[in-house]
Amino acid sequence: AFLLTKFVILYMKCGKMLDARQVFDAMPKRNVVSWTMMIAGYAQHGQCEKALALFCQMQQVGVQPNRFTFPSVLRACAALVSLERGKQVHGHIIRSGFESDMVLGNSLVDMYVKCGSLECAQQVSDEMPERDVVSMTLMIEGYAKCGSLKIARQMFEEMPERNVITWTAMIVGHSQHGPGEEALKLFNQMKRVGVKPDQFTFASVARACACLVAVKEGKQIHAQVIRSGFHSYVVLGTALVDMYAKCGRIENARQVFDVMSARDVVSWNAMIAGYGKHGRGKEALQLFEQMLQAGVSPSYVSLISVLSACSHAGLVEEGWNYFNCMGREYNITAEAEHYACMVDLLGRAGRLDEAQDLIQKMPLKPS
RNA sequence: AAUUAGGGCUACAGCC
Numbered sequence A: 001a002f003l004l005t006k007f008v009i010l011y012m013k014c015g016k017m018l019d020a021r022q023v024f025d026a027m028p029k030r031n032v033v034s035w036t037m038m039i040a041g042y043a044q045h046g047q048c049e050k051a052l053a054l055f056c057q058m059q060q061v062g063v064q065p066n067r068f069t070f071p072s073v074l075r076a077c078a079a080l081v082s083l084e085r086g087k088q089v090h091g092h093i094i095r096s097g098f099e100s101d102m103v104l105g106n107s108l109v110d111m112y113v114k115c116g117s118l119e120c121a122q123q124v125s126d127e128m129p130e131r132d133v134v135s136m137t138l139m140i141e142g143y144a145k146c147g148s149l150k151i152a153r154q155m156f157e158e159m160p161e162r163n164v165i166t167w168t169a170m171i172v173g174h175s176q177h178g179p180g181e182e183a184l185k186l187f188n189q190m191k192r193v194g195v196k197p198d199q200f201t202f203a204s205v206a207r208a209c210a211c212l213v214a215v216k217e218g219k220q221i222h223a224q225v226i227r228s229g230f231h232s233y234v235v236l237g238t239a240l241v242d243m244y245a246k247c248g249r250i251e252n253a254r255q256v257f258d259v260m261s262a263r264d265v266v267s268w269n270a271m272i273a274g275y276g277k278h279g280r281g282k283e284a285l286q287l288f289e290q291m292l293q294a295g296v297s298p299s300y301v302s303l304i305s306v307l308s309a310c311s312h313a314g315l316v317e318e319g320w321n322y323f324n325c326m327g328r329e330y331n332i333t334a335e336a337e338h339y340a341c342m343v344d345l346l347g348r349a350g351r352l353d354e355a356q357d358l359i360q361k362m363p364l365k366p367s
Numbered sequence B: 001a002a003u004u005a006g007g008g009c010u011a012c013a014g015c016c
Helices: A002-013 A017-026 A032-044 A048-060 A069-079 A083-096 A102-114 A118-127 A133-145 A149-158 A164-176 A180-192 A199-212 A215-228 A234-246 A250-259 A265-277 A281-293 A300-313 A316-330 A336-348 A352-361
Strands: none
Touching (some): A002 A032, A017 A032, A032 A048, A032 A069, A102 A133, A164 A199, A199 A215, A199 A234, A281 A300, A300 A316, A300 A336, A336 A352
16 A cells, blocks of 8 residues: 555656546555545646545545645635635534644635635634744735735734745735835845745746836846746746736847747737737737647637737738637637627727627627 | 645726
8 A cells, every 4th residue: 555655646746647546546445645645636736626526535435534634625625716615624624623733724724815715814824823934924925915915014024034935925916916116126125135036936026027117127037037047937938028028028028938948828828919019910910820830729818819919900800700710710718808809909990880799799798 | 655825928998
C-alpha cells in the first residue's frame, strides 16, 4: 500500500490524474492517507467536483477524514465558489474537533474569502488560537480585493512579518482599486526592505503600469524582469505585452510577444487586443489567424478582441463573418459582450438598422 | 507517505 501510494503521488505530480485514479481504485486497502492524497490531487488540478465526490465516498465506506483531509476539501469548495458546501464542511470540521488546527483554520479563511464572505472569514480568523503570515495575508487579500484598502493597509502594517505573497496581494489590491501609483510605491518599498519580487509580483506590477499608462516605469520593470531571470514565464510575458500595448507601444509589445518562449491563449488575446485598440484591425485579424494556425483554441475573450478590433477599424464585413461563424467554427457562444461589440461596430459604421435588428434578435437581455 | 495564501487578456458608455 505504501508503494502504491508513492505511485499515485508520482502520477499526480505529472498531471496524470486518470492513471493515478486507476492505481487508487486498484489499491487493495485504502486508508485515510490514500483518500486524502487522491482528494488533494483532484483539488490541486482543479477537478473540484471529483474531489468532493471522493470526499463523500470515503465517508460512505466508513473512513473518517482528518485534519489533512479538510484543507483540500475546502480548497475544492473555494474553487467552485460554493459557500453552501463550504459551510457544510465547516460544520463537519467543528463536529470533528479540528477547529484549532492552524492550516485548517487558514483553509477555512481562504474558502470564505474566495466565496465572498469576508464576515465569516474574519470571524474564523478571530477565533483562531494563533495566526501566522498565511492567515494574515489571506485576510489582507480579502479586504484588498474588495476595495477595503484602509483595513488591508492597517492589517498589513500591524503584521509582525510580511513575505513576498503579502506584498504582492497588497500590490494587486492597490492596482485594482486604489490609486495605481500606490501599487508602484509598495513595489519599491518592498524592494527597499529586502523582499525579493518574484514572477507573480512582476506580473502584478506590470499590470499596474498598464492601468497607469506608465511606460517609463513599465520599461524599468521589464529590465528588472530580464535581470531577475523571470522572462520565461508565460503569464509575466503576457503582462508585459499588455503593458506595452496599453501604453501605446505596439512595436515593443510585439517584440516581447515574439521572443516569448511559450504563449497561451491569453498572450495572443493581449496582442490582438493591442492591435485592435490602436486601429490596426488588419494586423489584429492576421494575428488571430496565426493563433488558429498555431493550434491555439480561441476563448470568448479572443472573439471580443477580434470583434472590437473590427469595430475600431471599421471592418464591418469581417466582423459579421467572425460573429456568424464563432459558434460553429470555434464552439463559442455569443454572449452580451460579443453582441455589444457588433452593435458598436454597426453603429460606428452608420448601419443603425442592422444594429437594431441584431438587438432584437439577441437571445439575452441588453445591458 | 497526504493538507492552507498572491500574478496576465475581456467591448461600449458614464463622471470631470
